[in-house]
Amino acid sequence: MIKRMANKRREEGFAFYITKNADDFIRVFDYHFLFFL
Numbered sequence: 001m002i003k004r005m006a007n008k009r010r011e012e013g014f015a016f017y018i019t020k021n022a023d024d025f026i027r028v029f030d031y032h033f034l035f036f037l
Helices: 002-019 022-036
Strands: none
């Protein structure tokens, strides 16, 4: 269940990258990546 939620967050992150600017995406993506570790 946690993994499914994480995958959904990652998909949202990519959608965010497409619709918003790259700096915000990188910040969000790095946060989730660190959360994984």
